[in-house]
Amino acid sequence: MKTIKPYILSAVAVLLFIQCETPGDPNFTLSHQMDTPLIAESRFQFLGDKNALIDTTSEDFSDLFTVDGDHLITLTKQDLFEFEDLNDAIPVIDATTAQFETQVGEISISDFSSQDENGNLGEAGFENLTGQTVTPQEGDFIPGAQSPFPVNIDLDTDFFESATIKQGSIEIVLRNELGIDLDLLTLELFSDDNSVGSVTFSNFSHGTTESDKITIVENPDVDPEVLLTNLNVDVEIEWSGQTLQTDPGSLIVNGVQGQDLVASQVVAQIPSQDFFFSGSADFDNSEFNFTSADHYVELQSGTLSIENILNSIDLEIPSLQISFPDIRTAPWTEADSLVISFEGANAIPANNSQPISQSVDLTNTRIYAQNNEIKYNTSAITEDTQDDSGNSLSTINESDAVSADVNLDNLTISEAFGVPSTQQALLNNDDPSNGTVIDLLNDSEAEIIEIDGIRDLSQKVDGIEFSNASLDFNYSFNSDLPVRVIGAFLGRDSNGNQFFLQALPGTNRTVTDATDAERLRFDGNTIPANDLIQFEIDHPGDPEITEQIIFDRTNTTINEFFSRLPDEIRFVGIALVNEEETSGTIRNPIQFNPEYSVNIPLSLRAENATFVDTTSQDLGNLPGPDDDSMIEEGSLEIQYGNRIPLGFTLRLDFLDENNRVLTTAPVSNDDPLRFDAAPVDGNGISTAASNGNTTLSLSRSQLDLLNQTRNIRLSAGVQTSDGDEVSIRDTDDVTIRISGRFKILNQVN
Numbered sequence: 001m002k003t004i005k006p007y008i009l010s011a012v013a014v015l016l017f018i019q020c021e022t023p024g025d026p027n028f029t030l031s032h033q034m035d036t037p038l039i040a041e042s043r044f045q046f047l048g049d050k051n052a053l054i055d056t057t058s059e060d061f062s063d064l065f066t067v068d069g070d071h072l073i074t075l076t077k078q079d080l081f082e083f084e085d086l087n088d089a090i091p092v093i094d095a096t097t098a099q100f101e102t103q104v105g106e107i108s109i110s111d112f113s114s115q116d117e118n119g120n121l122g123e124a125g126f127e128n129l130t131g132q133t134v135t136p137q138e139g140d141f142i143p144g145a146q147s148p149f150p151v152n153i154d155l156d157t158d159f160f161e162s163a164t165i166k167q168g169s170i171e172i173v174l175r176n177e178l179g180i181d182l183d184l185l186t187l188e189l190f191s192d193d194n195s196v197g198s199v200t201f202s203n204f205s206h207g208t209t210e211s212d213k214i215t216i217v218e219n220p221d222v223d224p225e226v227l228l229t230n231l232n233v234d235v236e237i238e239w240s241g242q243t244l245q246t247d248p249g250s251l252i253v254n255g256v257q258g259q260d261l262v263a264s265q266v267v268a269q270i271p272s273q274d275f276f277f278s279g280s281a282d283f284d285n286s287e288f289n290f291t292s293a294d295h296y297v298e299l300q301s302g303t304l305s306i307e308n309i310l311n312s313i314d315l316e317i318p319s320l321q322i323s324f325p326d327i328r329t330a331p332w333t334e335a336d337s338l339v340i341s342f343e344g345a346n347a348i349p350a351n352n353s354q355p356i357s358q359s360v361d362l363t364n365t366r367i368y369a370q371n372n373e374i375k376y377n378t379s380a381i382t383e384d385t386q387d388d389s390g391n392s393l394s395t396i397n398e399s400d401a402v403s404a405d406v407n408l409d410n411l412t413i414s415e416a417f418g419v420p421s422t423q424q425a426l427l428n429n430d431d432p433s434n435g436t437v438i439d440l441l442n443d444s445e446a447e448i449i450e451i452d453g454i455r456d457l458s459q460k461v462d463g464i465e466f467s468n469a470s471l472d473f474n475y476s477f478n479s480d481l482p483v484r485v486i487g488a489f490l491g492r493d494s495n496g497n498q499f500f501l502q503a504l505p506g507t508n509r510t511v512t513d514a515t516d517a518e519r520l521r522f523d524g525n526t527i528p529a530n531d532l533i534q535f536e537i538d539h540p541g542d543p544e545i546t547e548q549i550i551f552d553r554t555n556t557t558i559n560e561f562f563s564r565l566p567d568e569i570r571f572v573g574i575a576l577v578n579e580e581e582t583s584g585t586i587r588n589p590i591q592f593n594p595e596y597s598v599n600i601p602l603s604l605r606a607e608n609a610t611f612v613d614t615t616s617q618d619l620g621n622l623p624g625p626d627d628d629s630m631i632e633e634g635s636l637e638i639q640y641g642n643r644i645p646l647g648f649t650l651r652l653d654f655l656d657e658n659n660r661v662l663t664t665a666p667v668s669n670d671d672p673l674r675f676d677a678a679p680v681d682g683n684g685i686s687t688a689a690s691n692g693n694t695t696l697s698l699s700r701s702q703l704d705l706l707n708q709t710r711n712i713r714l715s716a717g718v719q720t721s722d723g724d725e726v727s728i729r730d731t732d733d734v735t736i737r738i739s740g741r742f743k744i745l746n747q748v749n
Contacts, residue, residue: 047730071729077598086590088425089577091287095408098281106262112157122153126248144241150234162229168261169213177249295418302362302411315382317348449569463609473549475594480541481584487573491566507555602728609718625704641689645726647677653713684726
């Protein structure tokens, strides 16, 4: 103990003040005896300022001790661990490139002509349909008859050139302006010269409009496709005798409409076609799994790119939307899904040969990708070529498509909730000079705790057994994922001795399998499992909450470890994150901020402990054997009252300038000076002073050597009361009174 004061030694300094008067004539000797008090009763508190046995104002001890409300003393050291971050445990997420092709699919045909329902796509006159050569007038009687032959009407379908029909019907709309009522009308529809179906109308009155459907393909699974081109109809009529209601007119084809009519290929001016496609991109599941609908990753950065958009349709796509229901902005509802649009200046040209691309910054978005799939929906609307009569015809096939690549690039997680795969992260800096291992003896890698005040103690004290030491970690953590840390604590005392803190067998600090700690080394060698120690980080994930991990005598050899008085503690460790692969939240960066606290209450046991300290003490001014004045005999009477529950046996070695022993007091054959320990209660706390006295005698031969003394070594045996565990308070003290008896010899020449 650096400033424990060997006051019993200072009594020797009285010799510096001894002087006697001598007569003027030489050659005779005077001898006399002197009894004098050297130190009046003085009190020295155990812990305090410069008059205390341990001076806490000194640089080494100023921050080393704390005192609680019961005056019990604890040796403490607190500081932050400067661990590396655990960002190696942050999962990396990669998505495969999704290539999609959205085909037009079945093409809907509705209007065949630009004319409305009152239009005229073609007509057959009265004379042609009735076969009459003389044109009658209103009021003339028309005898009953039928068409002598079918009359062909070429249909004016300006929107339509041809189509390959897969399914559906065509509705024919007719207007009877012949002037007579018809009993029966038969209409047959032709594609070029090929009949594709017929329909009959009964009781078709003059001045009325009738319509009916002709099924082109009824069952697409069975019936073959039908090519429609150059549409025309053959019409025949039958009528009964009647008076002509108006001057003769025509049978007019007002309209041709598709009814649920779909084609695989058309050459036409067609209305807008919309088509829809859904697909997905896969996330790599090697580091993160979305196993529930509420699992997500929130991105610190990243890009979604729609690349290489190609349109093989012979139509412009004025509106293309690609929506991602699993990529959302705050507040993260499905209504907040990401939608990428190509419209206006970004419309997709017909048959484009130059790929089009667009990218979106995904910063602060969340991806909800259940089963590690991110879904997307593509919808497109083609231009309406029927809205302008000047538009040319387009050729469209159902296999025509829009294709593109969907890429998710450079995704960096800000926060993730899901099931991260097990990850390992080093707690120490990795010095590349020794490869990938982390060595306790590498100052660049090991976390080092230095306890400066213990350095001086460890050089002087041996054999003290601390009984209630602990090493505490107070930490905050911003993840609720379970973490197991495997590490090694190596102590090193002032003499260079090295020793491990070990887990007690059967406790939760024990490491049974060192496989995961293969990278942790001691002087290049793997560390055996019994020299490793583990602890769990179990935290709710709120960085404002502090949790604690304690290494104490219930789970480690902490008392034995600190009883060896390490002035330096080294640590290396590796974190195993989410070994059981449970769901939880991880954030970037991972904030693991541990503060360590070394706590060594001065609750200790000492039996045959030793204390050795050497102090500079130059006694060169004392008289020697050849001086006129000399001390022939001397003794010190020491009375003490000891309230400290430590007993001492003391011996002094007087050393010359080369630290060789000149003499020892008491001499080796005599009992050492003895201070008995204070009595203690059941808690090891002193209850009263232990009073006693002891005598230190110096012979003439010893006294003759004192003036060669340059250093004094104090060797003490230390023992607690009855060898039991005791606790020391800062107010425990010792009182000392020293008196001396000296026989002085003066030689007068």
